[in-house]
Amino acid sequence: MEYQILLQQIFNGISLGGVYALEAVGFGIIFNILKFSNFSHSGVVAITAYLGFFISKYVYTNFLVTLTITTLAGGFIGVMIEKLIFRPIRLKGAPLTLFLVNSITAAMLVQQFFAATLGDDYYPYPVFMKQTSINLGTLTISKTYTLMLIISGLILLLLTLVLKRTKIGIALRAASTDVRTPSLMGVNIDFVISVAFFIAGVLGGITGYLLGMTYSVDPFIGSMILKGIIAAIIGGMGSLGGGVIAGLLLGVAESLLIAEIGSSLTQIAIYSGIFVLLLIRPEGIGGKRYLIKA
Amino acid sequence: MEFYIKVLEITCLHTILVLGAYLMTGLTGLFSLGQGGFVSIGAYTAAIAFLHFNVPFPIAILMAVLMGSVVGFLIGIPTLRLHRDYFLLVTFGFGEMVRAALLHLAQLTGGALGIAGIPKQVDLPMIHVSILFITILIYNLKRSRFGRNCIAIRDDELAASLMGINVYSHKMKVFILGSAITSYGGALYAFLIMFIEPNLFNWLESAKLIIITFVGGVNSIIGAIIASVVYYSFGEFFRFVDVWRDVLLALAVLFVTIFRPGGIFGSWELSLKNLLPWRVKKI
Amino acid sequence: MEVLKAITISKNFGGVSAVDQFAMVQQENEITGIIGPNGAGKTTVFNLITGVYPVDTGEIWFCGKNITRLSSHRITDLGITRTFQNIRLFRNLNVLDNLRVAYGIKTHYTMWEEMVRGSRAKREEQETEELARSYLAYFGLDQYVDTFPYNLPYGLQRRLELARALMASPKLLLLDEPAAGLNPKEIHQLIKTLLKIKEEKNLSIIIVEHHMELVMNICQTLHVLNFGKKIAEGEPKDIQQNKAVLQAYLGDEG
Numbered sequence A: 001m002e003y004q005i006l007l008q009q010i011f012n013g014i015s016l017g018g019v020y021a022l023e024a025v026g027f028g029i030i031f032n033i034l035k036f037s038n039f040s041h042s043g044v045v046a047i048t049a050y051l052g053f054f055i056s057k058y059v060y061t062n063f064l065v066t067l068t069i070t071t072l073a074g075g076f077i078g079v080m081i082e083k084l085i086f087r088p089i090r091l092k093g094a095p096l097t098l099f100l101v102n103s104i105t106a107a108m109l110v111q112q113f114f115a116a117t118l119g120d121d122y123y124p125y126p127v128f129m130k131q132t133s134i135n136l137g138t139l140t141i142s143k144t145y146t147l148m149l150i151i152s153g154l155i156l157l158l159l160t161l162v163l164k165r166t167k168i169g170i171a172l173r174a175a176s177t178d179v180r181t182p183s184l185m186g187v188n189i190d191f192v193i194s195v196a197f198f199i200a201g202v203l204g205g206i207t208g209y210l211l212g213m214t215y216s217v218d219p220f221i222g223s224m225i226l227k228g229i230i231a232a233i234i235g236g237m238g239s240l241g242g243g244v245i246a247g248l249l250l251g252v253a254e255s256l257l258i259a260e261i262g263s264s265l266t267q268i269a270i271y272s273g274i275f276v277l278l279l280i281r282p283e284g285i286g287g288k289r290y291l292i293k294a
Numbered sequence B: 001m002e003f004y005i006k007v008l009e010i011t012c013l014h015t016i017l018v019l020g021a022y023l024m025t026g027l028t029g030l031f032s033l034g035q036g037g038f039v040s041i042g043a044y045t046a047a048i049a050f051l052h053f054n055v056p057f058p059i060a061i062l063m064a065v066l067m068g069s070v071v072g073f074l075i076g077i078p079t080l081r082l083h084r085d086y087f088l089l090v091t092f093g094f095g096e097m098v099r100a101a102l103l104h105l106a107q108l109t110g111g112a113l114g115i116a117g118i119p120k121q122v123d124l125p126m127i128h129v130s131i132l133f134i135t136i137l138i139y140n141l142k143r144s145r146f147g148r149n150c151i152a153i154r155d156d157e158l159a160a161s162l163m164g165i166n167v168y169s170h171k172m173k174v175f176i177l178g179s180a181i182t183s184y185g186g187a188l189y190a191f192l193i194m195f196i197e198p199n200l201f202n203w204l205e206s207a208k209l210i211i212i213t214f215v216g217g218v219n220s221i222i223g224a225i226i227a228s229v230v231y232y233s234f235g236e237f238f239r240f241v242d243v244w245r246d247v248l249l250a251l252a253v254l255f256v257t258i259f260r261p262g263g264i265f266g267s268w269e270l271s272l273k274n275l276l277p278w279r280v281k282k283i
Numbered sequence C: 001m002e003v004l005k006a007i008t009i010s011k012n013f014g015g016v017s018a019v020d021q022f023a024m025v026q027q028e029n030e031i032t033g034i035i036g037p038n039g040a041g042k043t044t045v046f047n048l049i050t051g052v053y054p055v056d057t058g059e060i061w062f063c064g065k066n067i068t069r070l071s072s073h074r075i076t077d078l079g080i081t082r083t084f085q086n087i088r089l090f091r092n093l094n095v096l097d098n099l100r101v102a103y104g105i106k107t108h109y110t111m112w113e114e115m116v117r118g119s120r121a122k123r124e125e126q127e128t129e130e131l132a133r134s135y136l137a138y139f140g141l142d143q144y145v146d147t148f149p150y151n152l153p154y155g156l157q158r159r160l161e162l163a164r165a166l167m168a169s170p171k172l173l174l175l176d177e178p179a180a181g182l183n184p185k186e187i188h189q190l191i192k193t194l195l196k197i198k199e200e201k202n203l204s205i206i207i208v209e210h211h212m213e214l215v216m217n218i219c220q221t222l223h224v225l226n227f228g229k230k231i232a233e234g235e236p237k238d239i240q241q242n243k244a245v246l247q248a249y250l251g252d253e254g
Helices: A003-034 A040-059 A063-091 A096-118 A143-165 A167-177 A189-215 A219-235 A240-261 A263-280 B002-027 B035-053 B057-079 B084-104 B124-142 B145-155 B157-162 B167-193 B203-216 B221-237 B239-259 C042-049 C072-078 C095-106 C111-116 C119-138 C154-166 C184-201 C212-218 C236-241 C243-250
Strands: A133-136 A139-142 C002-013 C016-027 C031-035 C057-062 C080-082 C172-176 C204-208 C221-226 C229-234
Touching (some): A003 A167, A003 A189, A003 A219, A040 A063, A063 B239, A096 A219, A096 B084, A096 B203, A139 A143, A143 A189, A189 A219, A219 A240, A219 A263, A219 B084, A240 A263, A263 B084, B002 B124, B002 B167, B002 B203, B035 B057, B057 B167, B124 B167, B124 B221, B124 C111, B145 C095, B145 C111, B157 B167, B157 C072, B203 B221, C002 C042, C002 C204, C016 C042, C031 C212, C042 C172, C080 C154, C095 C119, C111 C119, C154 C172, C154 C184, C221 C236, C229 C243, C236 C243
Parallel strands (some): C031 C204
Antiparallel strands (some): C002 C016, C221 C229
């Protein structure tokens, strides 16, 4: 492949990977604390994608403003999902399988709801800027992709600061080890869980907006986070850093492969790769082999 | 009248698939989102064998089941040792891989255009007999050592292994059997709806099989069957509000998991004992 | 006959030595106790013997066979069963089924025979049921046949767990804190029961326990662990006087 095209593909891959990284972290935060795969995340992404569209088209077309509103809405939706769908069964001491079932059901609920109400139309985001690409020497870099990259990077940085420096961040990390620890710190565990879902929701909101902006919105937009979930597995559930790295790698690998061998073979290649990886290292790149206590 | 027969055919066929999911996910706790892959494998194997290689219908179905079992075994080797959530996602990956492979091998499979012109060889009696047969099989397994081992593994893998159960080997048996049943259903499906394409049974449909099992109650085969019949027949009757039935299903599931976590039927099983309370026979 | 021999087994978790060069020998028809302060590594020893964790160093021999690298279900099949510190009954199987599950390894019929209810399958199922019911009667649980374990009172759950551990006719029984949560009357009952089953079933038993009355009363030998290392071994009356043991439990009192 030509040098320029290669570089371009890598850049695209990194920005796509940035979104995957966001998805992986949004997914991973809930997995770390509550120990289940939160598929309802796809619901948050879908709702915010639609929301972002309607707001930016009909209310106020300004990129940063609508992004912020959507993101906060995402956080709010995340908290609502926790309150309505997960808290009732958590308080009853439900086994993890039930959380899984509920999360898949919530994802289906959102997707089919949109399919039923808004399914038939095609919703492209309004154009935010006059010029859609920047010319950097011989490279043509898409502005959209650049934005995606910058935003992903900033948010992940912000999140790292929150997790390492704030009290609630420490409580979140403590909860990952054992969900009862925050109460030992004098922090209400329900609050910690709500915060976790808020953060995941915020990440979901950004993801929804960015995906909607890049691909336009349809009821199945939620399913796009499956790549992010894959990144979370490869990176190792339990390791947010691993998820980020895996997300970036996945984005680049996908970008390069699609250019070379086409879309369907890429899918096969990626999934085969995951099979092999999990065969050799079942806990993923950064994950820990979890020990069962007898 | 024909319409009702069609509805019944589709409903009962999906019930076969639900039974496969019941065995794997309901009884044993193996959450596989890749069952769509086996439906496709069964459907395509049977269709291709029949149409391209002129294999007689019964043999084509048999080949489909064998193919499904073998693939199940191969997929099971690396995946059955994984943590439940990883298993879920890897099986999803498998489903997607099958879809991608079907698209890619267009020479054999017709690619995105699929395979059309499959003659209708499957009718209602055949499906009913299949359901009866499979149900009896699963019922017999459930009430003896096999079923107890499934539930033990689902409840507490560690304790199960310490009771002498070879967890990995047992899961493999369940997975192969479940895949065989699902492939069988897929093969019948091809000869029922007469046209198949790679998007035949995506991950959402696979997820629905799992969800229906939970609504019916994971400890009740009859619960799974009834839930399946209700859901799929409802969907056929109300085709024009097709997508709303999924919304309703989702709401029903949430209602059940929150208020009646055992499922609607709990552990109630249709058996002589339950139907004839005065003929008290030891369990 | 030597039933169990642990040769300097060690287990390390991420830098923390949970079990450090532990060794013991258990004879047939013997009741032994492993005691020590909380966190001393007692349950880890059980986990190592039953194959839940692999040993880092050392070997474990059972009735002349090296079981060090065997998987848990093989070890159970050979004749070691156990109960757990936190009761681990199967919540979705009723009381009778919890017992029947434990007998599965003793049955020989195949999956295919099960599917068609072949005669061997039916016969062995019958056998399983009869044995399970006899144990229920033995432990006074027959009225609870249809109940689910977590609906039982705690004391009865413990009994059920013990019954379950006996189903497969083990040669060696490992009990992890069997007296935890029991009231004095129940503990006396437990002591009587353990002595009875030891004689009747020709069992060898190892008990991890905190409850001193239980261990002092029925154990012939005690091993004392502290921070993963064995600090004393001997008869209960000697252990009671042992300085090192007292220090471990009570701290430096001078």
